[in-house]
Amino acid sequence: MISYKDIPIIITGSIFLLILVILLVELLIWIFKSPFQYPYKKIVFDISKKRNPKKEDLIDQYIIENGLSPFSDHFMYVEKWKNICKAKIENGKLKNRRRKQYLASLDDAHMFQFCLERSQTRYRQRNYVKFAYKTKVVVSEFSKDYSYIKRRFDALKAIHFECTLSEYYAKDQRKKMTKALRSEIAKRDNFTCQICGKYMPDGVGLHIDHIIPIAKGGKSVPSNLQVLCSKCNGKKSNTYKDGSKVSDYNS
Ligand SMILES: [Zn+2]
Structure with missing residues (x-):
């Protein structure tokens, strides 16, 4: 039989147990969840006014307009991030696990994420009245590494950034x-x-x-x-x- 006297003890006990479970879950999350989030750079191209744009031309045009610095700056940023991660691993706990998680997070081959967007006009009807509204549609996505960008930059530099490479080498x-x-x-x-x-x-x-x-x-x-x-x-x-x-x- 449970007497009324025991109720506070049961409540305290349950709360204590609940806190213990929460702490345990947090501990497990802390151990298994990777603290390393690879810093990608996303670049969006609005291709609304272009019928069939080539990916390479879009990248070339971006390089012609902005130079290499948006890419080289980010490349340097990633290198810095890597050094910070390594220092964190050396000075922190669970070294072996953290090192594995860090290596798994590395993704230099996809450092630059390009997204091709097209703005579309859509319609919605309310009370028999048609409303137009604009929306952005992702047409395609692809990614490149830094060496690819650097090669294109060097090739564009050789032709004084006058046009895209495909235009320059067009027959x-x-x-x-x-x-x-x-x-x-x-x-x-x-x-x-x-x-x-x-x-x-x-x-x-x-x-x-x-x-x-x-x-x-x-x-x-x-x-x-x-x-x-x-x-x-x-x-x-x-x-x-x-x-x-x-x-x-x-x-
Ligand atoms: Zn003349």
């Missing part, structure tokens, strides 16, 4: 002579023939010339383009005996 350089590029070059050269100095503000007789002809491996990039007048362009064309046409007309 059809003539296709890359877009209207935007033509007007960019015309403006840069102030509508002036770079050989004789003829000024053509109305664009009549203005040619955008490949300094090194496409046929000789020249690229459609600003550093290889210049404004010429018809006369100078004609003279230049004639100097190439293989008959390759070196300029694109601005008609």
Whole structure:
């Protein structure tokens, strides 16, 4: 029989037991849960206005706009994080377990996480009225390591960050002579023939010339383009005996 006198003892006992169980669970969590969370870097690309963007082009464009520092800074940060972890392991308890957990958390191959997002317009209906709302949809995700980024940076540096690598090595350089590029070059050269100095503000007789002809491996990039007048362009064309046409007309 339980007497009324025993009730406080039972309650105290149960509370004590409960606290003991909680402490035990916390201890187990502390032992088994890894305290190491690898620091990834996430980079989001908004591809709403691009129909079929290539991953490599997006990365190149990001490097052209931001340089290497967002990546190299993070690489250094990860190295620092590793040293802090190692120091924690050496000075802390459960060395062997912690070391295993640390090694399991390392993931340098996926240091940079790229996410391609597209903004979509969706509709919802309420009381027979249609409402439009925008939402972000993740199209794809992929990851790269630092050496991949560094290699692309070096390759882009070699071509003076003028365009993405796939654009630079595209077979059809003539296709890359877009209207935007033509007007960019015309403006840069102030509508002036770079050989004789003829000024053509109305664009009549203005040619955008490949300094090194496409046929000789020249690229459609600003550093290889210049404004010429018809006369100078004609003279230049004639100097190439293989008959390759070196300029694109601005008609
Ligand atoms: Zn000229």
